[in-house]
Each structure stands twice: as C-alpha cells, then as structure tokens.
Amino acid sequence: xxxxxxxxxxxxxxxxxxxxxxxxxxxxxxxxxxxxxxxxxxxxxxxxxxxxxxxxxxxxxxxxxxxxxxxxx
Numbered sequence: 001x002x003x004x005x006x007x008x009x010x011x012x013x014x015x016x017x018x019x020x021x022x023x024x025x026x027x028x029x030x031x032x033x034x035x036x037x038x039x040x041x042x043x044x045x046x047x048x049x050x051x052x053x054x055x056x057x058x059x060x061x062x063x064x065x066x067x068x069x070x071x072x073x
Contacts, residue, residue, distance in 0.1 A: 013043065013050035022056050040064075 014022070020030035023039075033039045039059065042049035058064040 011053055013045060013052055014056075015048070015050060016042070019051040019056055022053075023059065 011018075016030060016034075017027050020027045023030065025033070030039065034041060040051070040055055042051050044050075055064065
C-alpha cells in the first residue's frame, strides 16, 4: 500500500460563510436573503447553525423552486 493523500470527505452541512460562497454571494447578501425567506434558514447541530449542502444544491439547480406536489393551475 502506498502512502497518498487522505480521501476528501464531502461536507453535508456548512456554515453561512461557506454556504454564501457556494451560491457566489457575499456573506451579508446571503444572510439578508435568509432573513427575507428567499433562502431556507439554517439547521441547528448542537450549538452550531449549518445549511444542508443538498438544500443549497437544490437552490443552485432550481429544484428548490419546484413544487413538491402536483397541482392544477
């Protein structure tokens, strides 16, 4: 077995600064959008506030804007 770089572990939850970076926003812009309800609020993990990476990915792809249930217009 060779010695190599440790395997990178993908984050499942990130703090506001990293969440903002993922959405190409400044942290203040990100927090403003959270307070306006445009971005979901954080989840509490012990004393920490974190955003699920999967929810941020849904925002980036537009999936978060799609309704969860079928409905007639």
